[in-house]
Amino acid sequence: MKVAFSPIYRYDQLPEGHRFPMEKYDLLPQQLLYEGTLTQRDFFHPKRLTEEQILRTHTVDYWHKLKTGTLSKKEIRNTGFPFHPSLVERGRHIAHGTLQCAYHAMQEGVSLNIAGGTHHAYADRGEGFCIFNDIAIASNELLHAGAVDQILIVDLDVHQGNGTAKIFEHESRVFTFSIHCEHNYPLQKERSDLDIGLPDQTDDEPYLRVLKDVLPDLIRTVSPQMIFYLSGVDVIATDKLGRLAMSREGCRRRDEFVFEQCCEFGVPVAVAMGGGYSHRLSDIVAAHANTFKAAEEIFF
Numbered sequence: 001m002k003v004a005f006s007p008i009y010r011y012d013q014l015p016e017g018h019r020f021p022m023e024k025y026d027l028l029p030q031q032l033l034y035e036g037t038l039t040q041r042d043f044f045h046p047k048r049l050t051e052e053q054i055l056r057t058h059t060v061d062y063w064h065k066l067k068t069g070t071l072s073k074k075e076i077r078n079t080g081f082p083f084h085p086s087l088v089e090r091g092r093h094i095a096h097g098t099l100q101c102a103y104h105a106m107q108e109g110v111s112l113n114i115a116g117g118t119h120h121a122y123a124d125r126g127e128g129f130c131i132f133n134d135i136a137i138a139s140n141e142l143l144h145a146g147a148v149d150q151i152l153i154v155d156l157d158v159h160q161g162n163g164t165a166k167i168f169e170h171e172s173r174v175f176t177f178s179i180h181c182e183h184n185y186p187l188q189k190e191r192s193d194l195d196i197g198l199p200d201q202t203d204d205e206p207y208l209r210v211l212k213d214v215l216p217d218l219i220r221t222v223s224p225q226m227i228f229y230l231s232g233v234d235v236i237a238t239d240k241l242g243r244l245a246m247s248r249e250g251c252r253r254r255d256e257f258v259f260e261q262c263c264e265f266g267v268p269v270a271v272a273m274g275g276g277y278s279h280r281l282s283d284i285v286a287a288h289a290n291t292f293k294a295a296e297e298i299f300f
């Protein structure tokens, strides 16, 4: 199973006590190796986005500000991270990882990135821990290369993929689907092609019922040649930023169902990890590790 990872994924410029659990990018690969889900050979180091690839999704103005470190204070604050050039470097590698995962998925059915799912990034600005919109960049790249002509984005992170929805607002070749917590960030939602906003404290059974009711028909209708799955684990009850009440087991069943459907319909799936902000780092890592285990079990 091909898994994108590089030590650059861990941004080391965060101040002590910052609420983003950056350590997960080190711990997750270690955990996957320790459990035997992956071996060292499964990992690949992603390359880096070219400017041309960035500019297929992001505006010239935004890219210029990132490149020259001239974002305004407010723009920096909106990203949720202190600015340093390595943040841009990191983002270029992560987003390229998602793109490479898509190509690997075409060969092997599935491929996963140990980061990404930066769905709050808009064409012209970063937001909510997202600088580049990796899935949007990868989608635009696949379409540009003529590798596919219909894509489905299944965004099950607890937060709505506002940036992605906006970027593909007028792009019929990319269908954006999001299940999220309605009364959660971003409070001002964009319109995806299909949005399902769940009430606070939704737990396993109603969540899974909605997913099972909708996803198979959606795949049948959209008929994608590639699915991007954003597998955020901030749906679980222990999450600080989630507001839903799923168990870790329910989250795993969610992932399994998505992979089973991709498998059944024969559609390659590239996975970007998305959020996970449980109080205990071990809960975050265990929940993300389940996604990788589910992929391994179902596809290999």
Ligand SMILES: [Zn+2]
Pocket: 157, 158, 159, 232, 234, 274, 275, 276
């Ligand atoms: Zn999230």
